[in-house]
Amino acid sequence: MKVRIDPEICQGQGRCFSIAPGIFDFDDLGSGVVIGDGTLTNDTIELARLAQSNCPEHAIFIEE
Amino acid sequence: MTDSPLVQDFATDWDHSDPQWVADPYPIWDDLRQRCPVAHTERYGGGWFPVTHAGVSEIAKDTDNFTSRNVVIGNGRPTELDLPAPIGVAPPITSDPPFHAIARRLILPAFAPGPINALEPMIRELCSSLLDGLVGEDVVNAGTKYAQYIPPGVIRGMLGFPEEDIEHFLEMVHIIMEGIDHPEEERIVEFEPVEAYFVAQMEDHIDNPRDDLTSYLLNVKLDGQNLAMEHVFGTMVLILVAGIDTTWSAIGSAIWHLAQNPEDLARLVNEPDLMPVAIEEFLRFYAPVTMARLVKHDMEYQGCPMKEDDWILLGFPAANRDPVVFKDAERFIIDRAENRHVAFGLGIHRCAGSNLARLEMRVALEEFIKRYPRFDLAEPDAVTWAPGQIRGPRNLPIRILP
Numbered sequence: 001m002k003v004r005i006d007p008e009i010c011q012g013q014g015r016c017f018s019i020a021p022g023i024f025d026f027d028d029l030g031s032g033v034v035i036g037d038g039t040l041t042n043d044t045i046e047l048a049r050l051a052q053s054n055c056p057e058h059a060i061f062i063e064e
Numbered sequence: 065m066t067d068s069p070l071v072q073d074f075a076t077d078w079d080h081s082d083p084q085w086v087a088d089p090y091p092i093w094d095d096l097r098q099r100c101p102v103a104h105t106e107r108y109g110g111g112w113f114p115v116t117h118a119g120v121s122e123i124a125k126d127t128d129n130f131t132s133r134n135v136v137i138g139n140g141r142p143t144e145l146d147l148p149a150p151i152g153v154a155p156p157i158t159s160d161p162p163f164h165a166i167a168r169r170l171i172l173p174a175f176a177p178g179p180i181n182a183l184e185p186m187i188r189e190l191c192s193s194l195l196d197g198l199v200g201e202d203v204v205n206a207g208t209k210y211a212q213y214i215p216p217g218v219i220r221g222m223l224g225f226p227e228e229d230i231e232h233f234l235e236m237v238h239i240i241m242e243g244i245d246h247p248e249e250e251r252i253v254e255f256e257p258v259e260a261y262f263v264a265q266m267e268d269h270i271d272n273p274r275d276d277l278t279s280y281l282l283n284v285k286l287d288g289q290n291l292a293m294e295h296v297f298g299t300m301v302l303i304l305v306a307g308i309d310t311t312w313s314a315i316g317s318a319i320w321h322l323a324q325n326p327e328d329l330a331r332l333v334n335e336p337d338l339m340p341v342a343i344e345e346f347l348r349f350y351a352p353v354t355m356a357r358l359v360k361h362d363m364e365y366q367g368c369p370m371k372e373d374d375w376i377l378l379g380f381p382a383a384n385r386d387p388v389v390f391k392d393a394e395r396f397i398i399d400r401a402e403n404r405h406v407a408f409g410l411g412i413h414r415c416a417g418s419n420l421a422r423l424e425m426r427v428a429l430e431e432f433i434k435r436y437p438r439f440d441l442a443e444p445d446a447v448t449w450a451p452g453q454i455r456g457p458r459n460l461p462i463r464i465l466p
Contacts, residue, residue, distance in 0.1 A: 011414040014177065014422070018340060029169070030176035030419060053402040054344075056410060 001040040002063055003048045005032050009059035016051040016060060023048050032059070068107065075100035078113050080137070080354065080377060086451045093382040094394070102368050109141035111375030112359075112368060117386035117406070119366065120379055123357060125411040129365070130357040130376055131160050132413060136245065136453060137356045137375050154302040157413065164412060166286070171299065171416055174280050180419040183222065187424060190217045191431035203442045206432070207460035211315040214428050215308045218420070223300065224276030225265050236261055237304055244305050262297050277303075303417070310353050311421045313456020315428045317350035318343075320457045321396065322433070323441045328398045333437045336430070342398045343425050348405030349396045351381035354453045355409060380406045381455065438465035 003023065005016070016024040016032045023044055024032050040048050040062070052060040071082040074092050079085065085092055096103050096115045103113040114120050123130050134142050135157055156167035173179070194213055198204045216237045217230065225233055236258045243254040269278045281296045291299075322329040331338060357376040364370065384405045387393040391402075408415035415421065441447065442461035450458055 011411060012172070012176075012418075013408060013414055014419055015344075017177070026177050028176060028178075029172040050401065054404060056404045056406050056408075057414075 001045055002038045003034055003040055003052075004038050004061050004063070005034055006059050006061065007031065009057050011057050011059075013056050015054040015056070019054055020044075020047040020051040024051060075103045076105070077107065078103045078105045078111075078377070079107050080453065081451045086449050086455075089381070089455070090385060090394075093379070093385060097382075097386065102366050104368065108137050108139065108375055109373075110371065111137065111377060112365075112370060113377040113379060113382075114366075115379055115382045115386075117383040117389040120383040120406065121410050123365075123376055124378060124380075124406075124409060124413070127161055127164075127412065129360050129363055131360050132158055132164075132355075132357060133160065134158065134358055135355045137377065138245065141373050142358065154298065154305070156416075157302060157306065161412070168412070168416065170284055170286060170291075171303075174277055175416050175419060177419050180423055183218065183420070184423060184427060186221045187214070187218055187427045188431060190214065190221070191428050195431060195435045201464070203461050203463050204436075205460060206319045206462045207312075207316050207458050210432070211312045211319065211428065211456075211460070214315060214424055215311040216304070218424055219304060219307055222277045223265070224269065224274055224278050232261065237308065240301055240304055241308065244301075258301075259297060262300060263293065266293060266296060306415075307417050307420065309450065309454045309456070311417075311424050313352035313450065313454055314347065314350065314421060314425050316457040316460055317352065317455075318346040318425065318429055319432060319462065320441070320447065320460060321346065321350065322429075323439055323462055324444075325396070326438070326440070328396070329433065329438070331398060332429070333433050338399060339426055339430060341400070341403075343422055343429075344403045344405060345396060345398055345400045346425065347407035347422075348384045348390070348400070348403055350456075351384050351405065351407035352454055352456045353407065353409075353415070354379055354381060354455070355413070356453065377453075378409075380409055436462075436464050439463060440465060 010031050012030040014030065017026050023035060025035050027033050048062060052062060068079060071077050071079050071084065075096060093115050101114065101116045101119055103115060105111050114123055156164045159167050191214060194210055198209060204210065216234055220230060220233045239254055239258050243251050246254065266278060266282060269282055273279045281291065281299055284291065332342060355378045357378055359370045359372055359374040359376065361372050384407060385393050389404065408418040439462050442463035446459055446461055447457050448459045450456055
């Protein structure tokens, strides 16, 4: 499973990197970015889903 | 519009300054959501109020049909003078694409989490010293003696204006907040002392550059050029207007809630890690900011015949109470785990200061409950709420409990 942020949709609401700072970070403009290649483990998938369910812009995608 | 007749039916005659709306808008919105998802009014020259999350979201993102040239509803339809499209009077909040992206890119780096998080010690010291000034009082006005002073104090620090100037700075802020929607000729005269003080500060920063927002704005490049002093001044005014009564309202609403919900207060006192989650629920439940748009051209939207330059009251606070999106939307749930609230707007105009607002809220509440772990409302009926597009308690007497 991998997580990604669509940069066209992200507006820098800031929820993902607050909820899951090990998975997401921010860039110089405050937009969300995925740390590394976004591969999720059994330990991180729930937190990634929580961040996804808090994104007001629906910019986070979790894919097989 | 205090002289206006009282509203009888908000579906056909809404008014966000009607006393009933100002006192408690939520039952009005719940009723409209059931029977009229886009309400209409002839007031203010004509306008529409989408009340569902879907409607608010769609209009916020639709910059083809709705413009941000004016985001605060005036007494009548906008005139040409109000609308120097596509830039607007206060970029980027009043800008449309494509200019919007350029203006926004200039200010976003200064409000990204990195520089904002570095302000935490300064904000904590400010909150703590405001509370020091209230020591010994049994009733403290959390609106006029605490929340109100936090955002301007923080922005003074961010701009790098001298700490000893704080009283003068607060006066300048007062002139700006009072005068911002006055006619241009009056505003220019009223703003003269403000401009003189701000220009003096800018000149000092040119001579002695330092690591603050003023030096950032003076050095940032647009098409390879520094910004004109007027542009820097205009941006500072926007930051003050957008960053003061909004955050002050958010802090005040949270304290108002805690004063009436001792179980929520006790949880925050005993579980400090809950604060960031609680902040999001405060933002959802008491979202202070409603923005406006203008209809770009005659069109039909959800069966409504919209005319060019009709107002749209973009009810982010109403969207946050929509049960289609939020389970138990009408309940404040301090540990709500899933919370896609839209208190900072949606789409390209997402509040540029949202990271700062959250930080100010968190630190202000942490310091307040550390000092006062138990409190309630001294006089519930004495609490007053600001009318218009920014909602929050103004007079907020809080009784400190042992």
